[in-house]
Amino acid sequence: MNLRRWLFENRMTLTLFAKKIGVTRWTVHNWKNGRNTPTSTHMEAIRALTSGKITKEEDLNDGF
Numbered sequence: 001m002n003l004r005r006w007l008f009e010n011r012m013t014l015t016l017f018a019k020k021i022g023v024t025r026w027t028v029h030n031w032k033n034g035r036n037t038p039t040s041t042h043m044e045a046i047r048a049l050t051s052g053k054i055t056k057e058e059d060l061n062d063g064f
Contacts, residue, residue, distance in 0.1 A: 001053045003032060003060045021045040031060040 007017060018028045021042060030036040037057050038046065046054050054060065 001059065002062065003028075003054060004062055006050055006053055017049070020049055028060075031057075032062050034061045 003017075006012075007014065014028055014032075015025045018025045021028075022045065023042060027036070031038055038060065043055075043057065046060075
């Protein structure tokens with residue numbers, strides 16, 4: 001599952017997602033567009049928040 005789908009299915013905004021993992025919306029936007037990659041600490045927070053549905057950096061990327 002990718003981040004876009006997870007956010008849609010869980011009715012969560014990108015801004016709220018970013019806040020819950022302790023980064024800015026712009027940071028998550030850059031992850032989604034493949035400009036940057038999250039640290040291992042951030043990936044762990046993402047795994048926890050998504051209950052293990054998003055486990056790899058590639059799951060964040062929208063593929064554009």
